Amino acid sequence: MDRIADYVFLRELGRGEHSHVYLARTPRRLGIPPDTVSVKVLSLTGTDGFDALADELSLFAALRAPELVPMYDVGMDGGVVFYAMRHEPAGSLAAPARDLTRRERLRAVARAARGAHEMHEAGLVHRGIAPTNVLLDKAGAVLAEPSLGHLLTQGHTVSGLGTGSQAGRLEFVAPELMRGRPAGRASDVWALGVTLHLVLTGHGLFPAMVSADPFTAVRIYLRSQPVPGDDLTEGERAVVTRAVHPDPAHRFRTAAELADAVEEVARRPG
């Protein structure tokens, strides 16, 4: 693929489970200064949901919060849905362009939590918070665009675990969603807690799930408590434990409260 609509791709930046991301030349019609933008091309089929998706992204982009990635354009070309956003060359918490200090990682997660809070206050749920979606920039980090797959596919899927390297994505899905409960503040707070734990320790909250096949992984996930790693400070552990409480009502009430707690931990020496 070398282009979509009036975006000419310069190179591929990465790929996700249902998307490819390209660096593209900025079409003049966008009227923005950067020479290049990042374009995500969705490989999900089904364009019936395009209007719902455009509404959701419009609301997200209209927030124009400094903790959320700026979105420029959403479109459809020959039945393929894509959207353009600011290119963040510093990478994400999952693949940072340079090594980050522990404090930088804490602050990046706090920024993402502030971004999530802005969304929640506007009635939007992110559904896709994970280290890959915390994009690093000069101010620390921005939260990437929300996960929208549920708008394009018929019916709803809780999660794609994927196979191999992507197993372990399951733990970003709050357990109550598996029981058919709607996503909301509490499920995004859960995902922020899992993200925080992963970027601090490098491993997941359900160690037994590593290398399990999907059936076993789901069984383990549904029947065990999250276990924060030993390599957390007391303050970090307290934040993670509260964010991933199995009962949504016992987690941080809002993502802003989680951000406050993470920033408090980041201020402490050590």
Add this chain to the structure above:
Amino acid sequence: MSVPLTERPSPALREWPRVQVHPGTGVVDRRGDVLLVVPVLPPSSAERVRELVRLCHRPDPTGSARVDALRALLDLRAADLPGFALLVRSGSVLRALVHGPVRVRVDGRAPDLPAGDAARLGEHVLADGEWHELTVAADGDAELPAVSEVLRLDLESGTVPGAGVTLLPTAAGPAQQLPGGAAGAAGPGVPSSATALRPAVLFRTVLLGECVAAAGGQPARGARRPPLPIAGARGESGVDTATTGPEVLVEGVHCPHGHFTDPELPACPACGAPLSPAGPRVRLPRPPLGILVTDGGTIYPVTGDLLIGREAAQAPDVLAGRARALPLRDAARSTSRVHARLTVDGWKVLLSDNGSANGTFLSRSGAAGPWLPVTAQIPVRLVHGDRVRLGKRQLLFDTWRETAVSRGPR
């Protein structure tokens, strides 16, 4: 767009007759050995015509795949396709495949061959040397539009507007070829239009964020929404009430810990507390009855009927909104398009085969089996831990029954 070329056309192109395009608003597309003529382009069939053009551009070394694909397209979409003619060069013959109100004339006469009707392709086979002029135009165009002889163009490649074409065989033999660089309108050669037009830009976009302001401020899409509820405050307590699925009321009982569940069960599937068969029954929205996990790791809550298969999303019941799709990709096609059906009846989750080629099998004892066949006639009630095999793919049914760590009620 008429750029006279000075290079010599390649031998393969030289074997082709000269392609003169009649002015008009249809589409003429030439790519290699394939020439597509759509004399009239109704706006409603634009997508179909793009499909046709894509089909013509597809590589086809054998020469038969394209015609097969064309017939398949015609089987599916005959009514939506405008009249067209597809001319394919193979060996020393020119095959003209015709659909709809399009007429092929050979040396000014209609050949005594059947034209294409609504559902079938008409086919003319024309051997080299047996004709001098061939025209393709809309049926009913008595007078062919005059083609300018001032600038005699030849469509070598590309997509251009046009109402039809006239094909004139080029004189063969090296003596007739153009002397290098001596092309001109007055010369014996034919200047050609090497159109390499890109298809017109066909996309729609919605500007977002700061680009909306930059474009002069179109109104923001989507209604502003109220803030999300805060967990524990309202509607997000520990008791399962809100779900994302369609709401169906069922009769059930509350277990001692407040879980709403099936009155026929001896114990609550969520917490294991024993249920009293004499307990008061209430009608409430049905909670999800479990999840289905695919061997690829995708999780589907069971809130209503599901169709399972390679092309489940296209099943009529799914398109009509009566069921959801659980698509299972399977390159080996061991799984049928709509392989099996999951029906939710009260508190029961029932599985039946959907006339699949390889059958649906159920194991109550893990991957090792035994695997028992599931028929279309007698649906099987799924219980916690059941594995289902559909061709090479597998599903696991899980009702969240506590087995390892009890989370208990809160």
